[in-house]
Amino acid sequence: MSTSEVWYAIPSANVERCRETLPKWREMGYKIAILQNQTRGEIPADIVVWSDHYPGWPGSINQLCASIVPKSASIVVSGGDDMLPDPNRTAQDIASEFHERFPDGFGIMQPIGDEFWGASTFCGSPWLGRGWIERAYGGNGPMPAQYRHNWADNEIFWVARCMDALWLRKDLTQYHKHFIREGGVEPEYWTKNVEGFDRHDMLLYILRSWQRFPGCEVLDVPGAAARLYDHAIYEKQYTGKAEEFFFAKFGAGVVANSCVAKFRKALEACAKAGRRAVAVYGAGTHTRSMARILMDAPCTVRCIIDDNAKLWGKTLWNFPIVSREEALRLGVDVVVLSSDSMEQRLFDNARIFMDAGIEVLRLYPPEVAEGTTPAINGATSVARDLAAELQAARSGVIGREQDGCSEELAPRQIVELAR
Numbered sequence: 001m002s003t004s005e006v007w008y009a010i011p012s013a014n015v016e017r018c019r020e021t022l023p024k025w026r027e028m029g030y031k032i033a034i035l036q037n038q039t040r041g042e043i044p045a046d047i048v049v050w051s052d053h054y055p056g057w058p059g060s061i062n063q064l065c066a067s068i069v070p071k072s073a074s075i076v077v078s079g080g081d082d083m084l085p086d087p088n089r090t091a092q093d094i095a096s097e098f099h100e101r102f103p104d105g106f107g108i109m110q111p112i113g114d115e116f117w118g119a120s121t122f123c124g125s126p127w128l129g130r131g132w133i134e135r136a137y138g139g140n141g142p143m144p145a146q147y148r149h150n151w152a153d154n155e156i157f158w159v160a161r162c163m164d165a166l167w168l169r170k171d172l173t174q175y176h177k178h179f180i181r182e183g184g185v186e187p188e189y190w191t192k193n194v195e196g197f198d199r200h201d202m203l204l205y206i207l208r209s210w211q212r213f214p215g216c217e218v219l220d221v222p223g224a225a226a227r228l229y230d231h232a233i234y235e236k237q238y239t240g241k242a243e244e245f246f247f248a249k250f251g252a253g254v255v256a257n258s259c260v261a262k263f264r265k266a267l268e269a270c271a272k273a274g275r276r277a278v279a280v281y282g283a284g285t286h287t288r289s290m291a292r293i294l295m296d297a298p299c300t301v302r303c304i305i306d307d308n309a310k311l312w313g314k315t316l317w318n319f320p321i322v323s324r325e326e327a328l329r330l331g332v333d334v335v336v337l338s339s340d341s342m343e344q345r346l347f348d349n350a351r352i353f354m355d356a357g358i359e360v361l362r363l364y365p366p367e368v369a370e371g372t373t374p375a376i377n378g379a380t381s382v383a384r385d386l387a388a389e390l391q392a393a394r395s396g397v398i399g400r401e402q403d404g405c406s407e408e409l410a411p412r413q414i415v416e417l418a419r
Helices: 015-027 057-068 091-101 130-139 152-161 188-193 195-210 231-237 241-249 253-272 324-329 343-349 351-355 381-395 414-418
Strands: 006-012 031-037 047-051 075-077 108-111 127-129 166-169 278-281 301-305 319-322 334-337 359-361
Touching (some): 006 091, 108 152, 253 334
Parallel strands (some): 006 075, 031 047, 278 301, 301 319, 334 359
Antiparallel strands (some): 075 127
């Protein structure tokens, strides 16, 4: 296998864009493979394969790696037809450094010199080593194919990081000529295949992250080093970006900000009062959306309490999830209730702490009836639906199709999404 053979492999529905950008990749020493769909046309590539069906961005990359790009390619670089290569380094020079970092080819390298859209937090134009291509996701391809477009790049970022197989390169720049930054008009294929599926992809990412990205296990190969996924890294470093984006984009941004403000104020009050062992009660959606607060809490959080025995012994954001009885044994001195939809129920269950002289803090008005969502009262019905949808998803079922998704792709059960 030639360590200098690097292929740029992408799906494309834009002939003119390919004619504009692909020559730049050729000039820097890359070979090019394109999975063309929707619009046919002559383009400057080494291999062009037509597809009547668009399997989505990650699915296209899997197909390119499996049956289009020659197996002699030690590295496959992907992205989109609006990406440009690093202008100062040849493919062969960069590949040499890649193989020094990942001798067995099991790794992902992401240039982040171009910080467009916070590019250092996902792998939107990744370098995929042959070891990753052949072993990631059980040998089923380098990408999780369940996504249509967005958020697959977020998943591989975290899966690779949690396997110590991610290399972020600020010294390399792959400029993203996205129509938004270039002042262009949103293309029809973007509206259909990206924007139209964003809600589906974002919710899918949230569900899969809660389940530790099922299916990401590495294929065992004789003689190859074992690679294990460590979700504790994700819990410690993840900032809750997807959950925040989900609420902000689909109608509940004000709601989410209000919840965060209340939660932060409660923890700050604990710190001011000199509390040294705070327990957060509730390991559901509400607490998960408080990641950015819990990662740098103004007080000492000892544990997270939940009444679901299946969660005991696990961790959330690197905090142990325990029962009410275990929290008492840990010597907590204040309990902060963390649920907008079931706060009254948690308050009733927290009697064990109050009887022990431990203060219990509520975030929402106690007069709001059980079964409602106080923070969402007065907000749009969309916000109410989304909150219910996330709660239902955590329980294992999504009750209705997602807007913009075909029947085939609409998630109905978390089992389907996780596979």
